[in-house]
Amino acid sequence: xxxxxxxxxxxxxxxxxxxxxxxxxxxxxxxxxxxxxxxxxxxxxxxxxxxxxxxxxxxxxxxxxxxxxxxxxxxxxxxxxxxxxxxxxxxxxxxxxxxxxxxxxxxxxxxxxxxxxxxxxxxxxxxxxxxxxxxxxxxxxxxxxxxxxxxxxxxxxxxxxxxxxxxxxxxxxxxxxxxxxxxxxxxxxxxxxxxxxxxxxxxxxxxxxxxxxxxxxxxxxxxxxxxxxxxxxxxxxxxxxxxxxxxxxxxxxxxxxxxxxxxxxxxxxxxxxxxxxxxxxxxxxxxxxxxxxxxxxxxxxxxxxxxxxxxxxxx
Numbered sequence: 001x002x003x004x005x006x007x008x009x010x011x012x013x014x015x016x017x018x019x020x021x022x023x024x025x026x027x028x029x030x031x032x033x034x035x036x037x038x039x040x041x042x043x044x045x046x047x048x049x050x051x052x053x054x055x056x057x058x059x060x061x062x063x064x065x066x067x068x069x070x071x072x073x074x075x076x077x078x079x080x081x082x083x084x085x086x087x088x089x090x091x092x093x094x095x096x097x098x099x100x101x102x103x104x105x106x107x108x109x110x111x112x113x114x115x116x117x118x119x120x121x122x123x124x125x126x127x128x129x130x131x132x133x134x135x136x137x138x139x140x141x142x143x144x145x146x147x148x149x150x151x152x153x154x155x156x157x158x159x160x161x162x163x164x165x166x167x168x169x170x171x172x173x174x175x176x177x178x179x180x181x182x183x184x185x186x187x188x189x190x191x192x193x194x195x196x197x198x199x200x201x202x203x204x205x206x207x208x209x210x211x212x213x214x215x216x217x218x219x220x221x222x223x224x225x226x227x228x229x230x231x232x233x234x235x236x237x238x239x240x241x242x243x244x245x246x247x248x249x250x251x252x253x254x255x256x257x258x259x260x261x262x263x264x265x266x267x268x269x270x271x272x273x274x275x276x277x278x279x280x281x282x283x284x285x286x287x288x289x290x291x292x293x294x295x296x297x298x299x300x301x302x303x304x305x306x307x308x309x310x311x312x313x314x315x
Contacts, residue, residue, distance in 0.1 A: 007104060011096040013087045015062040018104050021047050022055045026315065028133055029109035030054040030306070031101065033117030035139075035289075037175070037219045037227055045211045046291060049299050053306055054110060059100055063087050063226060086233025090123055090240060093233075097124045101131060108313060110306060112136040114291060116230070119143070119239055126245040134252040134309040136302060139180075139264045139288045142271060143241030154237025161228035168224040176216075180288040183260050211292050246274035252312070253278035254305040258286030258293060 005023075009016040019040055030050060032043050040058025050056045097120060101109065110133050113121030118140025125135050144150040163171045209217070232238070253275045255268040259282050272280045281301050286293035 009099065009103070010064070011099055012092055013064050014092065014096060015064055016096055016100060017060040017062065018100055019058045019060070020055065020104075021057065022051045024055055025106070027054050028306070028310065028315065029057050029105045031057045031059060031105060031109055031111050033059055033097075033111075033113040033121055035115035035117055036230060037172075037222050038114070038117075038215065039218050039222075042211070042215050042218060043291065044214070045295055046299060049303070053303050055106075057105065057109075059097070061088070061093075061096070063229065086229040088230050088233035090234060090238070093120050094124050094127065097121075098128060101128070107131075108133045110134045110136065110309070112138070112302070113140060114138040115140055115288065116234065119236070120234070122242055122249070123239065125251070126242055126248045129249045129251045132251040133313055134254065134305060135249065136254045136256065136305065137268075137271075138256045138290055138298075139258065139261060140255075141236065141264065141267050142243045142246060143239050144236050145241055145243055150237050150241070152237070154235065157231040157235035157237050161231045164224050164228045164231070168227075169220075172219055175219075180261055180263070183258070183285060183287045183293055211295065212289075215289075215292060243274065246271060247276060249275055250277065252305070252309050254301065255280040256290050256298065256301055257282050258288060258290045259284045260287040264288065 004019050004021045007018045007020070009018065017040075032040060034040055034042055040060050043056070043058060047056050101111075101124075108131065111121050111125065113119070113136070115138070118137040119142075121135060122137060122140065122142055125132065129135065144153055160171070255272055255275075255278060257265045257268045257280070259265070265282055268280045272278045283290050283294050283297045283301070286297070291298045
């Protein structure tokens, strides 16, 4: 297979887009879930190397009412619709993810989730980890333990959703200034700006857009109503915390964080103490977006983890 294939599936008020980048029956599938304001396309620069070991697959969600895909790449930013509430509840998302894993992937796939996608991966894995060969969580969390703190975050996310609906451009500017994304003191490292996104998923070309610039393009073309509904329905203030359920994730787990992202480094350290078969790797010169900041180191960790896990459960 030299080009991706896209399958669609309806699930309640959502439409699911499953993009498969290779289909080798001798390799396991790797399902990749993006973060807030992202899309499956934010992993494109990783696809050529991943295809040498696994069948990469990405998942995106569309609200059936026409309020936009999570990719946002084909929607006009002003088409916000008039939806209320959120289609992206934890229960709906977990059930939708299960329908994809059971209906579109080969048995015992790998599952990778970045940030918000990691929270969804983990919400699913505490129920279905026996179906996986391995779980990879990048810069993610099992949620907020303390009820008062969780309520404060819910209110913060609700305020952010209102801002997104009223002035999305201003929200994006503030979002990009978040300390989570700052690689200081290693911001001089140009890796993310020198690794081009391959337009044909096979090779790069001179002048191809960098992963960081491409991610920002995705963000600016994201539908505001979709982003707001993600926050209202699946923000960390709304998502049920999973700390007491981590013991149920019995498959191998790789936790990846960037050294500059001390908040999520600490969270991953705590998680590793409760996950039965986990290890935590910290990548220097990276912040929250490890796959963007240090793609080579990120790929090395993932491919080694996949190789080790395949030895334990061969096809």
